[in-house]
Amino acid sequence: xxxxxxxxxxxxxxxxxxxxxxxxxxxxxxxxxxxxxxxxxxxxxxxxxxxxxxxxxxxxxxxxxxxxxxxxxxxxxxxxxxxxxxxxxxxxxxxxxxxxxxxxxxxxxxxxxxxxxxxxxxxxxxxxxxxxxxxxxxxxxxxxxxxxxxxxxxxxxxxxxxxxxxxxxxxxxxxxxxxxxxxxxxxxxxxxxxxxxxxxxxxxxxxxxxxxxxxxxxxxxxxxxxxxxxxxxxxxxxxxxxxxxxxxxxx
Numbered sequence: 001x002x003x004x005x006x007x008x009x010x011x012x013x014x015x016x017x018x019x020x021x022x023x024x025x026x027x028x029x030x031x032x033x034x035x036x037x038x039x040x041x042x043x044x045x046x047x048x049x050x051x052x053x054x055x056x057x058x059x060x061x062x063x064x065x066x067x068x069x070x071x072x073x074x075x076x077x078x079x080x081x082x083x084x085x086x087x088x089x090x091x092x093x094x095x096x097x098x099x100x101x102x103x104x105x106x107x108x109x110x111x112x113x114x115x116x117x118x119x120x121x122x123x124x125x126x127x128x129x130x131x132x133x134x135x136x137x138x139x140x141x142x143x144x145x146x147x148x149x150x151x152x153x154x155x156x157x158x159x160x161x162x163x164x165x166x167x168x169x170x171x172x173x174x175x176x177x178x179x180x181x182x183x184x185x186x187x188x189x190x191x192x193x194x195x196x197x198x199x200x201x202x203x204x205x206x207x208x209x210x211x212x213x214x215x216x217x218x219x220x221x222x223x224x225x226x227x228x229x230x231x232x233x234x235x236x237x238x239x240x241x242x243x244x245x246x247x248x249x250x251x
Contacts, residue, residue: 187246
């Protein structure tokens with residue numbers, strides 16, 4: 001039976017890399033995207049080129065009212081593509097960057113960050129509980145910014161800190177079903193996240209590389225394969241952990 005992982009926000013960046021890494025380890029993928037269907041289908045095609053199955057479903061993880069309809073579409077896709085009524089692993093990855101000093105953060109910015117990065121994770125996982133198989137896995141994506149501070153990320157990091165606490169409670173409450181829950185906290189990664197600042201701004205890139213023990217910022221290939229490995233049976237006893245993958249940033 002195929003191992004199926006649902007990854008939110010997997011049409012690009014870290015989510016896409018994770019999807020491809022899972023495919024390379026023999027897994028199939030359901031990926032979600034918010035706006036760009038073409039990017040999502042390109043990711044599906046890349047997974048299929050690796051010999052695995054994939055399907056892309058539209059979802060805005062900040063819109064809680066859309067979750068019941070999404071679950072219905074997910075169930076239909078699972079039956080059609082895999083002849084199954086459940087899936088194995090959930091990676092709560094979808095997110096966005098919106099930076100501002102505390103003194104300048106608007107209510108709209110704050111609400112959107114919390115809706116996507118915390119409220120959405122909480123209630124999407126809740127909605128998916130009947131569809132995740134017993135003995136499955138959940139990985140919630142956080143950030144190194146919950147351990148060290150970088151100006152402008154207060155609201156974002158606070159929402160991610162809430163997710164880290166949520167992961168502990170998920171691990172406790174879902175344990176009777178054999179579901180392991182962990183948090184993966186990347187450091188600075190060169191993607192288009194936050195407007196691509198780490199990737200495209202040479203000054204920011206050099207500054208972050210200078211405070212990282214391994215002497216550079218991360219790339220998606222540093223993160224996706226690690227998440228894929230965490231979902232394998234080799235790591236079946238890892239549970240309720242915050243795992244930072246930052247190359248030793250700000251140590």
